[in-house]
Amino acid sequence: MNQESIESILARKHTDPEETIKSIFDLKEALLTQTCLPDQREKVWKLLLGVRNISASSYIHLVELGPSALDDKIRNDTFRTMATDTSFLEHVSEDMLIRLLNAFVWTGEKDPRIESIRTLLTDKPITNITYMQGMNVLAAPFLMVMPEMDAFFAFSTFIYRWCPLYVLPTMRGVHCGIRLFELCLRSLDPTLYGYLRGKNLSATVYALPPIMTFSACTAPLSELLQLWDYMFAHGLHLNILFVIAQIALIRGDILQTQSPYKILRVLPPLRAKEIIELTKVLVKSLPSDLYQKLVYHAYDESVADNLGIAATSSTASELHQGEEDLPAYLRDFHL
Structure with a gap:
């Protein structure tokens, strides 16, 4: 029996959570043997990471807060991100990286509006997560694969849900x-x-x-x-x-x-x-x-x-x- 293609799995429509779980399982199996095409990657990553909520108003709010307390540290890293990769430099500006990373820092603030945004990223009571050197390099692939706002939610979900211990101050x-x-x-x-x-x-x-x-x-x-x-x-x-x-x-x-x-x-x-x-x-x-x-x-x-x-x-x-x-x-x- 031939394995279903990634394209076919992504095209499925679902009416209940069990069908969704089954499709994600099938997608993981397909990725064992099939290559994910560039135009499929954004959707594939969001599904695999569990990015289910993308709020334009939430991202705009974080960006409008302006530079965070770690803006200087962020800028000291962003200018050299993927500096030798011409394709990356053509698609991703330093300003995009700076906005995304400052917005991420703001998600750690103790503020009712921000705390509600954080619930879109994780249901765990995680504290002390902030910008660490090297996170600019982690954010870069997301900006290469998807638009800035989507990249913010995918990157933040990746950090909060899947590797929070990597970005604690203690590392x-x-x-x-x-x-x-x-x-x-x-x-x-x-x-x-x-x-x-x-x-x-x-x-x-x-x-x-x-x-x-x-x-x-x-x-x-x-x-x-x-x-x-x-x-x-x-x-x-x-x-x-x-x-x-x-x-x-x-x-x-x-x-x-x-x-x-x-x-x-x-x-x-x-x-x-x-x-x-x-x-x-x-x-x-x-x-x-x-x-x-x-x-x-x-x-x-x-x-x-x-x-x-x-x-x-x-x-x-x-x-x-x-x-x-x-x-x-x-x-x-x-x-």
Whole structure:
């Protein structure tokens, strides 16, 4: 039986919530094997993120409040957002980014009108979320995919509902993600993990930017959009595995150099299809308890609580394994 196309699923009309749930499930399944076309992406992202309320009056109200207390900080970041991507620069102005991010900061204010706007974004009593460096890079893909007002609601829903711990002042979700990155890499590829630890390279040094930005700091944007199609369909926790997959694709180069940081400092251009295919293998290779921690870490603080242990280095036997020995997840994947 042939799988229904994304276009056909998006064209469905529904009369009850159960039909809607079924269509979203079918859409996620379709995105396992089908490519989301640019003209489908706006609707697909909104459906997958659960963006159900877009209020023009609410966005206009936030914009009319003017610059927030963090306007200077925002402007210090926005001018360099996707600065080398000509397509982005043609479609998205710096003013759009500044308005969207200032409006987002205003959503954190304790004001009855603003609190009612915040209920459009989340039903959870989340506090302390504000602008953090790097959020300009997270907002950029939304502005590339949809109009400014829609991008604001999609971006804000993404932050409030799916990864609130990533943008707390403590960045607890990001630090939790880095710890999980190390635990996953150690489980999946002890040779590579041990080699990097032996060079005194902790994941904080090289994995922080791509984890914190969900790979949005790595060009090109066209490939990132495909990664996010898959991530929104199957979970933001895949962010961690995407970074492991990116590193796995240059594993041989890393193991052959005495200065791996020179390679890891700037990851090579994204190759979405290869990263996604390798990520599918990684998911199957992880212990179930570790995978569960991945699933919840961006919005459930109990995961960070449970990970209050120091990362351990590899054992001597792991460190002395032959570098030519591929781990299971790569033996089953044809680069």
